[in-house]
Every structure is written in structure tokens, then in C-alpha cells.
Amino acid sequence: xxxxxIEIATQAYQDxxxxxxxxxxxxxxxxQPNYLExxxxxxxxxxxxxxxxxxxxxxxxxxxxxxxxIINVLAANQILKIIIPMNGLLSTPAASCLIRSAKASGGIxxxxxxxxxxxxxxxxxxxxxSTGSPAPEAITEKIYERSKTITSxxxxxxxxxxxxxxxxxxxxxxxxxxxxxxxxxxxxxxxDSFDFxxxxxxxQQEQFKIIVDCMNGVTGPYxxxxxxxxxxxxxxxxxxxxxxxDFGGKHPDPNLTIAKxxxxxxxADPTIQFGIAFDGDGDRNMVLxxxxxxxxPGDALAVIADNxxxxxxxxxxxxxxxxxxxxxxxxxxxxxxxxxxHEVPTGWKYFGELLSxxxxxxCGEESFGLGASHCNEKDGMWACLAWLSILSKKxxxxxxxxxxxxxxxxxxxxxxxxxxxCDSVKCQAMMRELETLLTGRSLVGRKFxxxxxxxxxxxxxxxxxxxxxxxxxxxxxxxxxTDGSRIIVRLSGTGSSGATVRIYLNAYDKDDIGQDxxxxxxxLLAICYTITKLPQHIGTDKPTVIT
Ligand code: VG1
Ligand code: CO
Numbered sequence: 001x002x003x004x005x006i007e008i009a010t011q012a013y014q015d016x017x018x019x020x021x022x023x024x025x026x027x028x029x030x031x032q033p034n035y036l037e038x039x040x041x042x043x044x045x046x047x048x049x050x051x052x053x054x055x056x057x058x059x060x061x062x063x064x065x066x067x068x069x070i071i072n073v074l075a076a077n078q079i080l081k082i083i084i085p086m087n088g089l090l091s092t093p094a095a096s097c098l099i100r101s102a103k104a105s106g107g108i109x110x111x112x113x114x115x116x117x118x119x120x121x122x123x124x125x126x127x128x129x130s131t132g133s134p135a136p137e138a139i140t141e142k143i144y145e146r147s148k149t150i151t152s153x154x155x156x157x158x159x160x161x162x163x164x165x166x167x168x169x170x171x172x173x174x175x176x177x178x179x180x181x182x183x184x185x186x187x188x189x190x191x192d193s194f195d196f197x198x199x200x201x202x203x204q205q206e207q208f209k210i211i212v213d214c215m216n217g218v219t220g221p222y223x224x225x226x227x228x229x230x231x232x233x234x235x236x237x238x239x240x241x242x243x244x245x246d247f248g249g250k251h252p253d254p255n256l257t258i259a260k261x262x263x264x265x266x267x268a269d270p271t272i273q274f275g276i277a278f279d280g281d282g283d284r285n286m287v288l289x290x291x292x293x294x295x296x297p298g299d300a301l302a303v304i305a306d307n308x309x310x311x312x313x314x315x316x317x318x319x320x321x322x323x324x325x326x327x328x329x330x331x332x333x334x335x336x337x338x339x340x341x342h343e344v345p346t347g348w349k350y351f352g353e354l355l356s357x358x359x360x361x362x363c364g365e366e367s368f369g370l371g372a373s374h375c376n377e378k379d380g381m382w383a384c385l386a387w388l389s390i391l392s393k394k395x396x397x398x399x400x401x402x403x404x405x406x407x408x409x410x411x412x413x414x415x416x417x418x419x420x421x422c423d424s425v426k427c428q429a430m431m432r433e434l435e436t437l438l439t440g441r442s443l444v445g446r447k448f449x450x451x452x453x454x455x456x457x458x459x460x461x462x463x464x465x466x467x468x469x470x471x472x473x474x475x476x477x478x479x480x481x482t483d484g485s486r487i488i489v490r491l492s493g494t495g496s497s498g499a500t501v502r503i504y505l506n507a508y509d510k511d512d513i514g515q516d517x518x519x520x521x522x523x524l525l526a527i528c529y530t531i532t533k534l535p536q537h538i539g540t541d542k543p544t545v546i547t
Contacts, residue, residue, distance in 0.1 A: 004173055005076045007152045010034040016042065016147035018140040020347040020493035022126030024112045027062050029496075030123045034153070036066055040073045041153035042146040043108065043127055047139065050105030052081040054098050054128075056090025056182065057110025058218040058252075058281040059243035060117035063088055066110050068161050075175040076154035082175065085182035087164050089243055091218045091282030093371070093379035094182050096132035097189040100375065105130050111218075111281040114253035115496065118246030122496045132376035133352025137472065183225050190382065193313035193374055194389050196230070202392040203231045209269075212237060212384065213262040213277035216244040217252040222282070222381055239265075252280035254368055254380075255547045256294060259286055266292040274391060274398055278380040283348075284368040285380035287387055289398025296414050296517075298327030298506070301364035303405050304386050305333040310393040311386050313374060314361055321354055321363035323347075324462045324476050325488045325504040327412035329405075330364075336409075345464050345475035346490065352376045353466055366416060366504065368547075403513070410510035413520040417505070417543035419534070421498040427491060428499075430537035431477070434489060435461055437531075438477050448527040455482045462488075479531060484508035487528045501538065503528060518546075 013032070016023055016039050023039060030036055044050065055070060057063045067088045074082055083102055090098070092109055099107045112124035127135045127143065135143075162170050162177055170177040202208055212227055214220040220241035227233045239261060240248065251258050254277035266275045266288055275288040287295040295303070301322060308314035320334050321342035334341035342360060344350035348371070351363045355376050364370035369378035372386075387398070394401065437443065438459040448454040458480040463473040476490040485507040492500035505524045509515075528534070535541040 004157050006155055006157050008034070008037070008155045009152050010038055010150060012148050012150045013038060014148055017144045018127075021113065021134060022109070022111075022124045024115065024122055024124035024494055025496050027119055027121060027123045030062060030066070036069055037073050037153045037155070038150050039125060039143075039147055040070050040108070041077075042143050042150055044074065044077050044079070046142040046146040047106060047127070049077070051079065052083065052102065052104040053079060054083045054090070054095055054102065054104050054107035056085045056088050056095060058091070059089050059245065060111065060123065060247070060280065061119055061121065061245040062123050063110045063245075066123070067164070068159070070108060071162060071172075071177065072156050072159050073153055075160070075172040076156045078174050080175065082177045084162070084164060084177065084179050086167060086179055089218050089221060090182050091222060091381070092126065093283055093375050093377045093382065094186040094222070096128060096375040096377040098182060098185050099128055099130065100132045101185050101189060103130070106135075109281070112496070113281050113494070114251060114279040114284060115494070116247065116251045117280065118249070121246065128376070131352060131356045133356060134347070134349040134377070136349050136353065136470075138470070183222055186222065187225070189374055190385070193311070193382065194385050195312060198392050199385065199388055200231045202388065203227070203233050207271070209272045210237060210274040210388070211239060211262060211265060211272050213239050213254070213259055213275070214241045215250065215252040215254065215259065215277055215279065216240045216242060216248040217278060217280035217282060218243050219278040219282040219380060226381070247280060254279050254284055254286035255545070256286070257545060257547075262288065263292045266290070274387065276380070276384045276387070279368070282380050283371075283378040285370065285383045286368050287383070287398065289402070293399040293402075295398060295402055296327070297364060297366050297368050297370070298322070298329050298412055298414050299402055299405065300383070301326065301362070301370055302329035302333050302409070303402060304370065304383070304390070305330050305362055306405060307390045307394070308362065310390045313372060317361045318358065319354075319360040321351055321360045323350075323365040325416070325490070325502070326364065326366040327414040327506040328484070329409065329412045332409045345462065345472055347493070348378055350464065350466070350472075353468070357467060359467065366414065406513040410508060411513040412506050412508050413515065413517050414504070414506040415517060415521050416547050417503040417525070418492075418545040418547070419501040419538055419540065420495070420544040422501055422538045424499040426538055427501055430501075430532065430534065431489070431491060434477050434532055438479065443479065443531070448530070449523050453483070454485060454524065454527060456480070457482045485524060487524065487531070489532055501534065503534070503543075
């Protein structure tokens with residue numbers, strides 16, 4: 001061991017279990033003594049001493065300090081190379097691209113995604129493997145196991161702070177640290193994905209007005225580069241573009257409730273054709289058409305799949321995938337094209353494997369995440385350019401495109417109801433009771449609804465088997481009806497306090513496509529409450545967020 005390295009004795013924490021997407025906790029939890037160093041040392045040891053790691057994040061509070069402290073631990077472990085984007089700012093999809101371009105062993109992404117930031121907000125660490133994909137559960141479990149028994153970590157005797165404000169190369173003993181331009185790398189990866197010439201032409205037309213809301217997350221610099229520098233759009237095209245440690249005090253969550261700036265702006269100015277908002281780390285997106293016409297994520301996925309021919313990258317599409325709770329609109333597109341649509345549990349790591357082996361080229365989740373084969377993460381900016389490619393080639397508006405889609409395929413009315421910060425014990429009790437009910441057959445054949453139109457065809461708990469045969473049970477309690485409608489209940493794996501219950505409803509209608517979403521789902525929601533007894537269990541029937 002070099003003279004410069006010391007071993008620091010530490011107490012293991014027992015709560016460093018990564019959830020759906022990384023380890024997410026309140027900033028104050030991460031600020032406990034050695035909490036961060038323990039977890040980094042655990043990653044290093046549990047992933048067989050990686051040689052090259054990418055390190056960056058979404059700019060949230062505590063990120064800069066965390067980068068310094070992580071460099072200290074990794075350099076003390078004599079890692080060969082650390083690649084850091086300028087100012088530490090790296091969107092989650094760009095991190096995935098960079099890991100692959102640099103042939104790195106993996107990446108540490110400092111983000112809690114759409115969770116609030118600032119000193120009282122959340123912090124998080126995602127670990128991605130050399131394929132650019134979020135680490136599968138086998139790896140996150142190993143990291144967690146190591147974190148529970150760790151007794152020391154390595155540290156530099158003399159700590160170093162690296163200047164991240166310029167492109168540069170530094171050395172600490174045997175470790176090289178490269179501060180690079182992440183946008184250049186991202187652009188290189190997607191350069192052949194779209195017809196950039198056509199996009200520029202379309203966006204320069206005065207009547208083609210768009211608005212891109214970065215919600216003060218990490219996508220600001222990418223959006224400014226693409227829309228202002230490359231496409232020369234007017235400056236007002238990109239809003240909330242400065243990455244801020246507290247995201248301007250708001251949740252960087254692109255949904256109708258929180259991305260109000262965008263919704264209001266589009267309602268006020270009907271000449272804006274297209275609007276999009278991204279989350280804190282740039283992997284989620286919400287799409288709006290003229291006057292704020294909302295595109296549900298399940299429809300967005302299906303519409304892109306159906307128009308894959310307009311997107312260069314998707315010209316040789318072999319398959320699609322969606323997460324289990326996502327409305328199955330894309331399944332019908334797949335069926336028409338003679339392709340497979342895989343159904344995986346919630347969380348991008350399950351898509352990662354399918355993307356890596358080339359089984360799928362496009363996939364997405366109901367939580368506003370959509371991604372494709374250029375990287376191994378969901379990618380908000382890619383989704384944006386995909387939409388713009390379709391609109392440019394077909395010369396139609398968003399609303400028209402979606403409505404035409406419904407006319408051909410029928411419509412999935414869909415809502416997710418979140419009940420946040422609930423009592424964990426009560427939620428667990430509800431889930432156990434419900435699991436007993438739904439893994440039995442007592443509901444099958446029963447009819448619900450005013451006209452008894454909802455007849456239960458199947459109930460259970462969703463289980464997934466990966467292409468390599470890894471089984472993941474218990475991924476969502478479900479009730480399926482004969483007409484294709486579904487009720488799904490699961491607990492969130494990304495919260496930082498209490499429990500969050502998520503209820504997903506989707507009702508399919510082949511012909512009646514023009515109804516109000518909320519109204520259409522009212523009856524199914526009542527049925528859901530009757531079967532799950534959710535209001536009795538958690539003491540409320542009022543969700544905190546509906547998306
Ligand atoms: C949520 C979403 C899931 C998404 C995950 C990470 O997980 O439901 O679809 O993949 O967040 O998104 P959960 O377990 O809370 O339902 V992000 O943008 O953090 O990377
Ligand atoms: Co995110």
C-alpha cells in the first residue's frame with residue numbers, strides 16, 4: 001500500500017439497500033459520518049475492484065462534496081482511472097453512453113432522479129455496470145451485503161480537490177482523473193440516431209414553435225447545446241435551464257401537477273406545437289401537444305413504436321418492452337408488426353439486459369421513462385428528438401398523431417394514483433392481505449361495475465424470468481379483467497421516508513376513444529378500493545399525486 005493511503009475504521013450502516021434505482025435517502029442521512037465512504041468502498045469491493053469508473057450527477061445539493069469524497073476513496077483504492085464530466089454534471093442517459101464509449105467498468109451516478117433536492121431534500125447513488133445499464137439486483141444485493149459488514153475504508157492521507165471547471169487530466173499516485181465534455185460524447189453517440197438536418201430545417205420554421213423545460217435539472221446544458229446552438233432556435237425555446245442544487249425549490253418531476261410552468265405556457269400560447277419537460281437526472285420526459293394536450297407515457301411509447309420508420313436508429317427494430325404496470329398500447333403495435341413486446345418489472349435494470357443482448361430496441365415505463373438501443377437507460381432527450389423526428393417527417397401535430405393512433409388501435413385510459421408517506425407497517429399489512437386474496441382464485445369469474453362489465457379473468461403477483469433465467473417474483477399484485485382492463489398495486493422502491501403505495505389502472509376501449517381519462521377510470525377506481533380495502537388500511541382514499 002502506498003504511503004499516501006490510510007485505512008479508516010468505520011461502523012457499518014444497516015440501511016444501505018438500493019431500491020428500484022439506486023440508494024436514495026435524505027441528504028442528512030448521507031451526511032452521517034462515513035455513510036458515503038462506506039457505500040463507495042462497498043461498491044468497489046463488491047464489483048471486483050473496477051479499473052475505470054465514470055463519476056457524475058444531476059447537480060443536486062451535496063453532489064460536489066460527494067464527488068471530492070468519492071475521488072478520495074477511489075484513488076486510495078488505486079483505481080486506474082476516473083472519468084468526470086465538467087462541473088460533475090452528467091445526465092443519467094449520458095452516463096450510460098459515456099460508460100460504453102469509454103469502455104469503463106461502470107459508473108457512479110449521483111442523483112435521486114425526480115425527488116426534491118436542497119439540504120432538506122434527497123440524495124442518491126445509482127451504480128451502472130459496464131453495459132451502461134443500472135446494476136441488476138444480484139450486484140446491488142452484493143453491494144448491500146458488503147455495506148452491512150464493512151469495518152474500514154481506504155482514504156488518501158492528504159485529500160485532494162480536483163478543479164472540475166475545466167477539461168483537464170490529473171493524477172493522484174496511480175490514478176488518472178479526466179475531466180471531460182459529456183455533451184460532446186453524448187452527441188457523438190446519437191449523431192446517427194436522427195436526421196439532424198431535417199430536424200434543424202423543421203425547427204427553423206417560424207411557425208414550428210416548441211418549448212423545452214429542463215426543470216432546473218441536469219438537462220439544461222444539453223438542451224441549450226442542441227436547441228440553441230445546433231438548431232438555432234429562439235432562446236425562449238429552453239426554459240428552467242440552469243441546473244440548481246435545489247431545482248429552484250420544486251420537485252424536478254415532469255408530470256402535469258409539477259411541470260406547471262410548461263403546461264401554463266402552452267395553454268397561454270396555442271402557437272406552441274410541442275412541449276417537453278425532463279426530470280432532475282434527464283431520464284424521464286413528459287410530452288405535451290398544442291394547448292397542453294397531454295400524452296400519457298404508455299401512448300408515447302406506442303406512438304413512437306408505430307412510427308419507428310421515422311427514426312433512423314429504429315430502422316431495424318426487432319422487439320419492444322414495457323414495464324408491467326405500463327398500459328399495453330405498445331403490445332398492439334408489436335402484434336401488428338409481428339414483433340415481440342416483453343413485459344418486465346418496474347425499473348430500468350430489467351430492460352438493460354434485453355437491450356444489451358439486442359432483443360429489443362425500444363422500451364419504456366408508465367413513469368415517463370422511454371429509452372432505446374443507443375444506451376442502456378431511459379433518455380428524455382432521445383425521446384424528445386424522436387418525437388420531433390416523427391412530427392417533422394409526418395407533418396402532423398401531436399394531438400392528431402395520438403388520436404389517429406387511438407382510431408387504429410383503440411385507447412388505453414390510464415392513471416397512476418400515488419399514496420405517499422404512508423405508514424409502512426399498515427401498507428405491508430395491506431399488501432400481505434391482498435397477496436393472499438389475489439394469489440388464490442376466489443375472485444376469478446366475479447363481475448364488478450354498474451353493468452357488471454368488469455369480469456375478473458386472472459389475479460396474482462407478477463413474476464419475471466430474465467433471458468438468462470433469473471427469476472424475480474413479487475413485482476406487482478394484479479387483477480386482470482376479460483376486456484383487457486387491469487388494476488395493479490405495488491409499493492414504491494424509490495422513496496426516502498415512509499411507504500408509497502402505487503395503484504395503476506388501465507381500461508381499454510376499442511371504440512369509445514374520446515372520453516375524459518379521469519372520468520372513464522372512476523368506476524375502476526371504486527372497484528379497486530372495494531377489492532383492496534385501501535382506504536380502510538391506510539386511512540384515506542385521496543391520492544397525493546395522480547399521473
Ligand atoms: C419509480 C418508477 C419506475 C422508475 C424508477 C426510477 O420507481 O415507478 O418506473 O424506473 O422510479 O426512475 P418506484 O419503485 O418508486 O415505483 V428514475 O427517473 O429514478 O431513474
Ligand atoms: Co430520473
